[in-house]
Amino acid sequence: MEEKQVMGILNVTPDSFYIGSRKQSEQEIAERTNQIIAEGGTIIDVGAFSTRPGAAEVNEEEELRRMRYGLEIVRREQPDAVLSIDTFRPSVARMAVEEFGAAIINDVSEGGVTGVVDTPMENTGAEIPEIFREVARLKATYILMSVQPTLELTVSHFLKKIKMLNDLGHKDIILDPGYGFGKDVIDGNFALLARQQELKDTFRLPLLVGVSRKRMIWQLLGGTASDALNGTTAVNMLALEHGADILRVHDVKEAVEAVMIYNRMKSVQK
16 A cells, blocks of 8 residues: 555434544544545444443444434545545444445454454354455455454464355455454553564455554553644554555544655655
8 A cells, every 4th residue: 555544433322432533423423424525534433332441231222323324424524535434243344335435344343253342242143254254245355353462363363264255256455453352451552562563464455453542552641632743643553564554543634644755755755
């Protein structure tokens, strides 16, 4: 992936971990949609199911209802925007692609390992996750996120899951190291960040990094998610230095500025 990109977060949920990302009314969703594009975001990531620890379970019918409601507004406001759908459910992915032309499925479940953080999903017994079959059928870009605690386990699981997808004829894959999912809150996440380039070198696939206002930052610095913008920007720059291609963020303007600074630094080094 040649150009670094910024993915703006739009949560049509009442309980996402960062209160600033929760948008439920028609006006809030419309304003956030337009803000992401106006501030330089190139992808809108829409979620209707909070994956934070302690979040309430959302059944399939409710997730579909929330997602359809949100996407109708997003498409009205920005009909040409690239849409990413934050879901682990095949039915939600199918609806978003077929009805609204979504291009990317952002699956935080590593193909069905977990839906909500630290909450095991029901094991269907299927050797190949149904979400893999669905994205292959839909021909949508698939974000494969790791919930493993170490780089070594992340690599081994990625190898297995990428082969499954490739065997289905699907090669349009973006990797997400999964910061904040299954790792030690501070040291585990930063140990992975320090070696993130190894993922890029091993797989030669685009990397998405989502550290925006996460606990790995605000617990280290003190404060809350609301205080973590400066720390997020610092970690985003480190992520770019270690091979990130897409930054998934709440604060689009600041991330776009980080990418501009990174690009200028690289341009004068050539």
